[in-house]
Amino acid sequence: MKRSPETVDSQRSPTAQAPFPAIKVENIVKRYGTFEAVKGVNFEVAEGEIFGLLGPNGAGKSTLIRMMTTLIPVTSGRAIVGGHDVVKEPNEVRNMIGVIPQALTSDQDLTVEENLSIYAKLYSVPRVQREKNIAEVLEAVDLTKWRGAQTKTLSGGMRRRLEIARGLVHDPRIFFLDEPTTGLDPVSRIAVWEMLNNLKKRRNLTMLITTHYMEEADRLCDRIAIVDHGSLVALGTPIELKQSVPGSNVVEVQFNREDDGWKSRLMALTDVTDVQSQSAGVYRVLTSNGSRTTTQLVELAAGLGEELTSLSVQNTSLDDVFVHYTGRQLRDEQVKSVFMMPPRPGAQP
């Protein structure tokens, strides 16, 4: 089931219905020639909220964030950030936002402090305030003892923390982070999540994060919008989104022998709401009662004299939410986009 943006909008959580949203996007469209990268997206982000845009590469997340941060012109529709229209009052918007781009763009030849100081000057932060802000943000991202180090000597995780500090050095109200943990190892990723959570608590920052990591969206965001092919296909809190998928558990089963009849046999089990066929002999069974379905499944296999290679029961994850709303897996999409070879001339699509 796919929901239209209007349906999605009407199911917002109460936090998003505050009288003055920090970000309000109305029917925003971005077109490159005939290609529509963003197709009439609507959403609101409440003050102090961490809002996630989740979707595969090329879904339109970065285009959306670039329109909201005045980096690219809006084709049609409207985006209000901090009460200012991004088209009519771009400088007012720029003054109140902090932006962390996808790439690491701090100058490697400059020191940590010099990088921060130059950005503070670009925002015209007065000298005394500048020094105070630099000390504060360095403390917040745990880089105080590295303030004199050249950026090129820092690890990937530390450089990402410097980027975050750079985005905060002028004390913005709204913080945009475009895939803030891409390229980081799991330990650094968790450290960045903790840091962002602390920043939100201490500074009451509104954050808009784009990511293609389900776990990141799940752990960090108050609400998540799933974006696919330039459209917003679902919006809600992580719990709301998971509850919107039929079945509260996922049973993943692998049979020793592949058989076309497995899907219909599994669908016939009690409590099963959906069956997704994966690689050879592997099925994801969505069920409202995981333990009962597992028992039935084992009995079914034994009755047919078949052997189960593996069996696991999980709660519904954002992966399932993504599959439910887009009809495919986020991870598959990423792998395909990187490794899929172009079709041979004359080959069937």
Place this chain on the structure above:
Amino acid sequence: MNRMFAIVEREMRKFFRSPVLMIMSMMLPIVQLIILGHALGGHVTGAHIAVVDEDQGPQAVKVKEAFQAVAVNIATFTTIPYADELSAREDVRTGKVDAAVIIPPQFSRRVYSSNAPRLALVVDNTDQITSGAIEGEMASLVQALNQPVIQDRVIKKVALEIVEIYPYVEYMKYLLAGSIALAMYISVMIGGGMLYIDDKARGVHEGYLVTPISKLELVMGLNIAGAIKAVLSGICLTVIGSLMAGLGVIFHPEALFNLFLLILGTSIAFNGMMFLMMVRVDDPLVPRAMFGVLNTLLFFPSGAISPIGQFPKWLQYLAIVDPFTYAIHGFKSILLKDGGFVSIQTDLAFLFIFGFGTLLIATPLFKRTL
């Protein structure tokens, strides 16, 4: 203004922290100054000439003495005695010697009887420079041998007396003006064009564009930084090049001031030109590909290596709008002639108008968005 200076500060900190740009921008012009200065300006020395004396008479001895004088003094060539003409010709052909002089039998007798005495010079004309130098030296040597012992009281031929208003200018000195301009061009190309596009590709500009910096502040910040880098390169090469070429004009305060004005004007003109060309470029390969083409098209026909008049008409027209032409003319006027401010007024006017004009065109073309 503070935002503009933040851009300048960032660029200058990077520039001083990594002096590669400064070194690279001066390396090519200095190497060119040394190599071309000697290759085109110096005279050939140490060529080998085979001498076949088939006469063995007193006039042949006189010719060989003249050869010895050349070998000992200006050293254009040294002579090697050969026994026969055939082996001498063969050695010229195979490159063992650069030329061969044949003194034919009966040479002395013909000299005394004024019966068209001839010396034969066999040269390897595939090497135009060496053969030209040997031919020139031999021609003046023969002319000297032909001088009458007692001069006529009335000279019957028309003679041209040349008066040079400046001391002899070695080619290295002539080349210095071009080398200074070239160093500044390289500095602008690498420190301005290439770094600007690389920063764009790395997303550094994305970082600037989300700040409240205005289009004018950003353009001016980038160009001021580029101009400062070019001025520093220009000053360094003026000092180093003048010392290498032996030009003392840099020790005169007025000439020094005029040189500084020229360096400033040139850096603004080059920056404006480069910014106009790169303002809509996103691909880092473009400035690298353009570097060589622009260098050849703008540097060579500007009077840096040889006079503009030597080039075809279309290149002469290009030279009229080429900032290199005015920069090089100005540098030559001060470095070689110490002509004062009057001699560079037109050059300065062109360079400043060209620089600010191109910036004026480039600024509206600069995109404040991605």
